[in-house]
Amino acid sequence: MTSFPWLTALVVLPVLGAVLLWVLPAGARSRARELALVVALGEVALGVGALAAFDTADAGTHQLVEQHAWIPAIGASYAVGVDGVGLALVLMSVVLVPLVVLAAWREQGSAGAATDRLRSYLALVLLLEAFIVGVFSARDLFLFYVLFEAMLIPVYFMIGGYGGPRRGAAAVKFLVYSLLGGLVMLAGVITLYLAGPGGDEGFLVENLVGTQLSTTTERLLFCSFFLAFAIKAPMVPVHTWLPDAAEQAPAGTSTLLVGVLDKVGTFGMLTLCLPLFPEASRWAAPVVVALAVLSVLYGAVLAIGQRDLMRLIAYTSVSHFGFIVLGIFALTSTSVAGSSFYMVNHGLSTGALFLLGGYLVARRGSQRIEDFGGLQRVVPVLAGLFLVSGLSALSLPGLSTFVSEFAVLVGTFTRHPAAAVVASLGVVLAAVYVLWTYQRVFTGPRPETAELATMRDVGARERWAVAPLVVLMLVLGFAPGPALDLVRPPAQLTLEQVGEQDPVRQGLVADAGGGTDDGSTGSTTDGTADGSTDGTADGTTDGTDEGGEG
Structure with a gap:
């Protein structure tokens, strides 16, 4: 245990850095890049400190908790804390931001007004980082909602002020979709608060869990929250804002938008929809699983047909988010843990692809795939980094995404075998x-056009912006144990809150723990025995029931 406010420090530091960048005197603005990088690296140091203070043996509970009165009149508190999943996403966020700063070092030019534009852009990056850390840490529903909506402000300006020729339309489309989902969610937040215990801490999530609601009310509230999170995720059919935003936004913005910001959607499904509305989550699970499978296949098929490099990467993310949602609503401990780990791994691989795609676009001056070709002979390091990142995106064994995608499919198969089989086509x-x-x-052959034949390979700064992500892909691919230790306990707790158990495996013969005549046993998907729980004193009754349900 520690009394240091790690999470508050992680929120406050980038806010102070953003303010400092905005008020820099004219004579010091040439150092804006260095200042932004120092603040971002300071966030990494704080993240390491938070990890050291976190007890991984108790990763299913919220730790590093802080709570202070904020607006007692309406029951709102400043309450933050993270379990293993929240901490993993916070760490992923603080790792990506300094890499985006490095990648954007010369994105807006190097002198005069261009340097001033970059200063403002980096300030928006730091402000977004603060909001993201706050969302992943918030344990008060009102605080979560405020930060959920506040994230839209820096992203809107990062797309609309620094993107491509159609940046204005893309930024407005992003804002309209997000505000629509947020307003529907706000109605749900207010209704849930009115149905809850109320008081000075009426918005605390732990106080709202277990609120007695009618079946109809709970299902409507679930839909209001789920719509907002599905738009943010994004899922088919409310995904169309993402390809436009990724096509027009700077590469660093797309990295944070898809690699981090969109995880708020799946994080909200996991940490709010399931525990707050357990009956409605079970009710909606078959439909959500079907939509998730549709997202997996639809996103992959559209990615194959894209001619724009950045839109292609965006559509691959629609497919990957389908896998994440599939694992969450398959409601098994293996699939939920796999989805939690997938959120981190997707941020690594997709973040690297967007950064590398940005390098290619900046050198060629075009995002059209047909404007490239034969670059392996010209920029071998860039080609190698792109290949490794792409292989991670397709879940090659030995790279981190494989572990999480395999866990999602295996966990889903135990409850929804047809959905798992169809979704596995997404791997192909x-x-x-x-x-x-x-x-x-x-x-292909060495390019003959001057723009391609003389293209320079990635320099030292650009390599530093991508190399840490590649290293993490390899480390988490070969040694995923520490990361899985963070996400498994919260997955088990989530199943308990929803009132689900892992499906039992069929076709095994057991003498103890409530074995039945048809060969069902109390063995769960993770290889542990239910017999000690359900098959001891009342093994005949409970064991038979469990076997029948399986």
């Missing part, structure tokens, strides 16, 4: 869109 389609893109961009 991923190989198509990743390898075909690599072939079109990097393979």
Whole structure:
């Protein structure tokens, strides 16, 4: 235990850095890049301190907790804390931001007004980081909602002020979709508060869990929250804002938007929808699973057909988010833990792809895939980094995404075998869109056009912006244990809150723990025995029931 306010420090530091960047005197503005990088690296140091203070043996409970009165008149508190999943997402966020700062070092030019534009852009990046850490840490529903909506402000300006020729339309579309979902969610937040215990701490999530609601009310509230999170995720059919935003936004913005910000949607499903509305979550699960499978396949098919590099990467994320949502609503401990781990791994691989795609676009001056070709002979390091990041996106064994995607499919198969089999086609389609893109961009004869033949390879700064992500992909691919230790206990707790148990495996013969005549046993998908719980004193009754339900 520690009394240091780690989470508050992680929120306050980037806010102070953003303010300092905005008020820098004219003579010091040339150092805006260095200042932003120092603040971002300071966040990494604070993140390491928070990890050291976190007890991984008790990762299912919220730790580093802080709570202070904020607006007692309406029951709102400043309450923050993280379990293993929240901490993993906070760490992923603080790792990505300094890499975005490095990648954007010369994104807006190097002198005069261009430097001033970059200063403002980096200030928005730091402000967004503060909001993201706050959302992943918030344990008060009102605080969560305020930060959920506040994130829109810096992203809107990062797209609309620094993007491509159609940046205005893309920024407005992003804002309209997000505000629509947020307003529907606000109605749900107010209704849930009125149905809850009320008082000075009426918005605390732990006080709202277990609120007695009618079946109809609970299902309507679930839909209001789920719609907002599905838009943010994004899921089919409310995903169309993402390809436009990714196409027009700067590469660093797309990295944070897809690699981090969109995780708020799946994080909200996991940490708010399931525990707050357990009956409605079970009721909606079959439909959500079907939508998730549709997202997996639809996103992959559209990625294959894209001619714009950044839109292609965006559509791959629609497919990947389908896997994440599938694992969450399959409601098994393996699939939920796999989805939690997938959120981190997707941020690594997709973040790297967007940064590398940004390098290519900046050098060529075009996002059209057909404007490239044969670059493997010209920029071998860039080609190698892109290949490794793409192989991680298609879940190659040995890279981190494989572990999480495998866990999602295995966990889903135990409850929804048909959905898991159909979703596994997404793995095949991923190989198509990743390898075909690599072939079109990097393979073939040496290019003859001057823009391609003289393209420079990535420099030291650009390598530093991507290399940490590649290293993490490899480390978490070969040694995922510490990360899984963070996400498994929260997954078990989530199942308990929803009132679900892991499906039992069929076809095994057991003598103890409530074995039945048809060969059902109390063994769960993670290999542990239910017999000690359900098959001891009343093993005949409970064991038979469990076997029948399986």
